[in-house]
Amino acid sequence: MSRQNKFIDRRQFLKIAGVGFSVAASSLLGYARSAQAAVIEDIEPDSPNTALQRLLAGNQRFVQQKLRHPHQSQTRLHEVATAQHPFATLLSCADSRVPAEILFDLGIGDLFDVRIAGNIVTTEALGSLEYAAAMLGTPLIMVLGHERCGAVTAAVQGKPLPGQISSFAKAIEPAITTLSSANAQLNHKSNNKSESDLIENAVVANVQYQVKKLERSDLLMQLVGEGKLKIVGGRYDLDTGEVAIVT
Structure with missing residues (x-):
């Protein structure tokens, strides 16, 4: 091989190596910034508004399928093994299509989850939410309903249900009566579309109704009054994966 060829090969090698180094450095810098942001999120306590922003982000x-999968490592597992400091509490439906940590791109120790069919406020659910807010200092509670909820559908249709399944429907029925002309629609269903519309309206009405029930808690309202807690309602779209605030 001539000296000229050696020189060209060496120059090409250095060029390729330089590009590779730049890409690696850029990736490392991006990782470092993400890690720094994650550390800041963990260290700085969330206000009610920043907690909501963090959840929606x-x-x-x-x-958008730009997932970070935070707090899902073995290190995180050990970090929260003896204490928890969730930044948000969710009262959501037990529906298998509504897994909170996945749809909010979060991990271990980030959320205090209370899941029950129809996202209804029972005595036990309320106690759990009060525990999260008062004992763990969680600054945000979201009541999260979802599109085509089976429990809401059962309440709208009013059909007999076996066992204790009817208890969920009964807990949602008061929300349906708050809808304008709900009774007329229930008694005079003209087609499947009208019933489908009523169900979707009832999903939002149920979220709003359950939020109102939380406002009867003196403990939660005291924290709200002190600016330490925010209570919101949300609706999850099964088709798009998006959560919209409804209260």
């Missing part, structure tokens, strides 16, 4: 990552 995670949902947007999920919708």
Whole structure:
């Protein structure tokens, strides 16, 4: 091989190596910034508003498929093994299509989850939410309903149900009566579309009704009054994966 060829080969090698180094350095810098942001999120306590922003930002990552999968490592597992400091509490439906940590792109120790069919406020659910807010200092509670909810559908249709399944429907029925002309629609269903519309309206009405029930808690309202807690309602779209605030 001539000296000229050696020189060209060496120059090409250095050029390729330089590009590779730049890409690696850029990736490392990006990782470092993400890690720094994650550390800041963990260290700085969330206010009610920043907690909501953080929750919705995670949902947007999920919708856009720009997932970070934070707090899902073995290290995180050990970090929260003896104490928990969730930044948000969710009262959501037990539906298998509504897994909170996934749709909000979060991980271990981030959310205090209370899941029950129809996202209804029972005595036990309320106690769990009060525990999260008062004992763990969680600054945000979201009541999260979802599109085509089976429990809401059962309440709208009013059909007999076996066992204790009817208890969920009964807990949702008061929300349906708050809808304008709900009774007329229930008694005079003209087609499947009208019933489908009523169900979707009832999903939102149920979220709003359950939020109102939380406002009867003196403990939660005291924290709200002190600016330490925010209570919101949300609706999850099964088709798009997006969460919209409804209260």
